[in-house]
Amino acid sequence: MIKYLGEYVIFMHQCLRFPLKWKIFYNQFFKECRDLGFNSLGIISIISTFSGAIVAIQTASNIKSALIPKTMVGFATRQLMILEFCPTIISLIIAGKVGSRIASEIASMKVSEQLSAMKIMGINPVNHVLMPKVLALVVMSPIINIISIAEGIIGGWIACITTNVVSNHNYIRGLRHWYNPFSISYSMIKIIIFAFIITSVAGFQGYRTKGGAIEVGRSSTKAVVYTSILIIIFDLILTQMLLV
Secondary structure: HHHHHHHHHHHHHHHHHOOHHHHHHHHHHHHHHHHHHHHHHHHHHHHHHHHHHHHHHHHHHHHOOOOOOOOOHHHHHHHHHHHHHHHHHHHHHHHHHHHHHHHHHHHHHHOOHHHHHHHHHHHHHHHHHHHHHHHHHHHHHHHHHHHHHHHHHHHHHHHHHHOOOOOHHHHHHHHOOOOOHHHHHHHHHHHHHHHHHHHHHHHHHHHOOOOOOOHHHHHHHHHHHHHHHHHHHHHHHHHHHHHO
């Protein structure tokens, strides 16, 4: 474990350096913003909308006491989407979609000796290949988070007014009450850290690949598993540090 951690620190030290060719870096950065960020919005939108609807309906169905106002449905939907679902569950989805892509791409370059060729030409392969991906997902993750939160809340609102479990007035009132601005900051901190974990760990797994096509597949699987475990662990750590 100590050896693995040391290799990761050295790997990230090579990654987080100033690029030699800024024009190439900018072009690659915006390409990765499109590939890693905008291309993930489709699946994120679908999952967020339906999850918000499910949370709203389940909350409404579990309110049995007349002492609990129906406004709690809007409140619970907002809090669950902001605090946990959007930063954490969406990050796990991104880990499966983006993490496996990064790991397999870098692993393929490693086994085909493209990274070795870059070294011979005097190019830092880790910085050239991985740094645009890391920065792109870190920059795009807050945008993805905001869109996911909005769509989850809208999904809950649509579910409430179509099924008539909660009135439009009560749902909107619950959304507006008891709001703590730090909830958004907490959500943003989480998803930015998770984005860094996804890209760096996936890139590290791909870079350590040795062998052929079978090892590329194994590295992709390991990247998804390790990033998912680390996201859950850091979710607990950040919750303890920031909310308790």
